[in-house]
Amino acid sequence: MNRRILAAAAVVALAAGGCTDSAPESPPSSPQAAKRDFKPGEDGVGDPYFPTYGNGGYDVRHYKLVVKYDPSTDELTGTATITAAATEDLSRFNLDFVGMSVSSVKVDGADAEDKREDAELVVTPSGGIAKDAEFTVEIGYSGKPVPIKSPDFGEGGFLHTDDGAIALGQPESASTWFPVNDHPIDKATYDVEATVPEGLAALSNGVPGGDADSGGWTTWKWSEKVPMASYLAFLVIGKFRVETGEHKGKPVFTAIDSKLRPGSPADQAMAQTTEIADFLETQFGPYPFQAYGGVVVDDDRIRYALETQSRPVYGGLFFKQGPFTEVVAHELAHQWFGDSVSVAQWRDIWLNEGFASYAEWLWTEEEGGLSVQESFQREYADTDWKNPTADPGRAGLFGRAVYKRGALAVHALRLEVGDTDFFRILKTWTAEKRNGNVTTADFITVAERVSGESLDRLFDAWLIGQSPPEIPG
Incomplete structure (x- = not known):
């Protein structure tokens, strides 16, 4: 490697x-x-x-x-x-x-x-x-x-x-x-x-x-x-409008900034929290926490969403044009990738963001939009391969190479090992590393053990290679 x-x-x-x-x-x-x-x-x-x-x-x-x-x-x-x-x-x-x-x-x-x-x-x-x-x-x-x-x-x-x-x-x-x-x-x-x-x-x-x-x-x-x-x-x-409930025996607690009108796109997106979590559970394994929910804040300084454990916080700008549920899928995917299974060092952050970005593609396909393969092909064509995904540098922690090229690496693994082994890898990873801290090498070890394949060259090409890698399959 x-x-x-x-x-x-x-x-x-x-x-x-x-x-x-x-x-x-x-x-x-x-x-x-x-x-x-x-x-x-x-x-x-x-x-x-x-x-x-x-x-x-x-x-x-x-x-x-x-x-x-x-x-x-x-x-x-x-x-x-x-x-x-x-x-x-x-x-x-x-x-x-x-x-x-x-x-x-x-x-x-x-x-x-x-x-x-x-x-x-x-x-x-x-x-x-x-x-x-x-x-x-x-x-x-x-x-x-x-x-x-x-x-x-x-x-x-x-x-x-x-x-x-x-x-x-x-x-x-x-x-x-x-x-x-x-x-x-x-x-x-x-x-x-x-x-x-x-x-x-x-x-x-x-x-x-x-x-x-x-x-x-x-x-x-x-x-x-x-x-x-x-x-x-x-x-x-x-001041927030609070909604409470229960899902699968666990509390659901969502809060929408009172400056956003009732029935807003933010309300619509938060209402799909448990539906999206249930879908991701079929992909990644059991939901890892004891509560569900989300908080939407309407503050111009919060121009991002963050995977705060069990209850992501979303900047209201994500819902100005409609119930943008892809961001909900992204932050909920982090409950597995980033929150339950956390990085040991910040330079391995693609293990958080690459998988959460991939979850956006999975959810888009589930909703009847672009297939995962179509999202992959579009992103592949638009990627600057000079920027590495693994060890991106401090200033590159939240760059496109970590998020989108990271998602490309995830799908390349799927194409290489096939759907059955791919989803076995994800569920094995989230089960074995639950509540722990991990590295890129840890993930490669699990992927190779589950698939029975040598994957060093694949990950070298997709995580740090300087030119467009050959697409498996």
Whole structure:
């Protein structure tokens, strides 16, 4: 296999102390701990595109976020309770956190030292944390959240709106509203409790836990019990038309910005959420989460849709001309490709976007439009093969080569191995890698095992080749 694909497959789970999903063991006794060589955790997980994203030395298991936001003052107060396990002997560790002031930090109930270094919160507990020990960090914070501005990706994270706020974005956004280990390699479960002025909704991921009014404020609760990458966590506050229901025993929760009229194309598109999810389930395997839904925001700054876990968020512009359900298919496909099965490094993002773009072709064909083969042929003729799909470079993360050339590579695999093996590959991939982190090499390994074919040359040509590859078949 080409060296560039091998490089793109490097796993960062072990870099800088890494993150693991193994169960924590009991911490050693005090005499043993005294002999340990406690060291600071790294201020990144070793991702070549984003060296300071995430942090080494620990693996977060759960976030409990309790926040209160007042749009009239743009003030947010919060408490983040983070349960984690040490992956090395730690003298101190970092969390990613932008903006707001920290008022208190406790580790296992004891006061800890903290200092800010740019977008890092450095925490020094009163004593070292032994490898494999589980520990709890409680952080109190407050202030006016600020967005992140990037020359490559624009403005994202916490955005103040006329009636609330939108905390959303990729590749980072979570650190603008809570302290976090902000890299997809460290997935965790979440409980979110958001209090906002009465009359506003506070929307987030997972299963809705209801809302309750008290003293002019409303508290909304959400629970995501399936491990989630931090960039998929979102918070949207404002006036929304909410629709609730149930599908296959799971809650369905959709919310449409109140600025969009009832019965709008956005409403029509959201009404097809479960229908599209059911179709994709026939292609990719069982739906991987405990809730369905979607949120549509009408804000000119949100000129994209994002696959926020269990409940994608869509910019209203997608539905200005009609119920554009291809974008719904794209974001729902990410529930399998990107959310349930997540990248280990950002340079493997085609594993998210190539398959989600391919899902658009599948849904278009299902709806009676162009066949997948016709969509493939059109895109093949319009592709600039000089731009690689695998390892596209930081600035190319969200480029056409990742999305559309990625979809071409997916269909080339289908043409090479045939429909039976192709869909077996997809369902095997989503089942075996569920809730995990993956690389390009991992996918090729599964595809070769299931199909019984050597596929190195195919993927070299379609992912990184510099000229139009020969179409299989």
